[in-house]
Amino acid sequence: xxxxxxxxxxxxxxxxxxxxxxxxxxxxxxxxxxxxxxxxxxxxxxxxxxxxxxxxxxxxxxxxxxxxxxxxxxxxxxxxxxxxxxxxxxxxxxxxxxxxxxxxxxxxxxxxxxxxxxxxxxxxxxxxxxxxxxxxxxxxxxxxxxxxxxxxxxxxxxxxxxxxxxxxxxxxxxxxxxxxxxxxxxxxx
Numbered sequence: 001x002x003x004x005x006x007x008x009x010x011x012x013x014x015x016x017x018x019x020x021x022x023x024x025x026x027x028x029x030x031x032x033x034x035x036x037x038x039x040x041x042x043x044x045x046x047x048x049x050x051x052x053x054x055x056x057x058x059x060x061x062x063x064x065x066x067x068x069x070x071x072x073x074x075x076x077x078x079x080x081x082x083x084x085x086x087x088x089x090x091x092x093x094x095x096x097x098x099x100x101x102x103x104x105x106x107x108x109x110x111x112x113x114x115x116x117x118x119x120x121x122x123x124x125x126x127x128x129x130x131x132x133x134x135x136x137x138x139x140x141x142x143x144x145x146x147x148x149x150x151x152x153x154x155x156x157x158x159x160x161x162x163x164x165x166x167x168x169x170x171x172x173x174x175x176x177x178x179x180x181x182x183x184x185x186x187x188x189x
Contacts, residue, residue, distance in 0.1 A: 005083055005111045006187050009092035009104065011157040012117035014136075014144050015124030017167040017174055021117055022093040024175055025182075029189070031087050033078045035094035038071045052140055059096075060151050068099035068153070075100075076107050089189055096148070098156035113185050116161035120168055121145070 008025070010018040026032050043050060043058050062070055075092065082090050095101060095114065104112050119127075125141040136144065148154040163185070165177045182188055 005088045005090075005108070006185065007079060007090045007092055007104075007108055007112045008182075008185070008187055009095040009112055009114050010117055011095045011101075011114055011154075011161060012119070013124060013148060013154065013158070014141065015126075015128040015131075016117040016119040017127075017165075018094055018117050020171065020174060021115075021165070021167075021178055022091050024178055025091045030089055030091045031082050032091040032093055033075050033082070035071050035075060035092070035096055035100070038074045050134075052134060052136060052144075056144065056147055060147070063097070063152070068097055069103045071096065072100040072103040076104070079108070089187055095157055096152050096154055098153035101157040101160070113163070113187070114157060114161045115163045115165060115181065116158045117165050117167050118158070119166075123168060 008030075010021055012018050022032055022034075039055065039059050039062065040050060042062060043054065046058075048054050048058060079090060079092075092104075095104070101114065125138055128136040128141045128144075129138060163181055165174070165181065167174050167177075
């Protein structure tokens with residue numbers, strides 16, 4: 001049974017379309033784990049307000065204090081809980097760092113499929129400025145890119161992804177690419 005498990009992990013810089021891709025799959029009934037949710041939950045536990053500035057600082061500080069695999073360890077627990085409840089096709093939203101990638105690859109050998117959502121910078125930044133939830137200014141979007149690449153090792157998982165989706169069109173184009181991908185990797189339930 002264990003060898004039939006597939007975890008589809010989405011990576012990409014902010015505004016690339018990871019959440020849109022994940023939402024599309026969760027709306028089809030696939031369960032998910034959310035890397036950012038681990039950070040938000042830990043911020044809430046620490047009594048820290050959810051703002052872009054606080055999130056950036058907390059994302060970096062928690063990894064310094066508790067290790068770069070802090071989020072991955074919590075995600076692994078969530079994944080095992082889903083697997084133990086009978087789920088064999090799981091979506092992972094927002095794999096961040098090289099350490100998280102290596103930790104998950106070690107824990108789920110042959111079961112983790114990494115998909116990088118790649119979008120031109122100007123389009124990602126336009127999306128971030130105009131998104132309804134936690135919008136960023138152009139300067140904040142630039143700073144977030146740099147911080148994620150330099151401080152959170154985010155480039156590695158994007159560079160070594162198993163599959164790429166170029167998200168430079170409309171939402172229907174993104175959905176078609178996801179449909180094609182889940183056929184190719186035999187992810188369908």
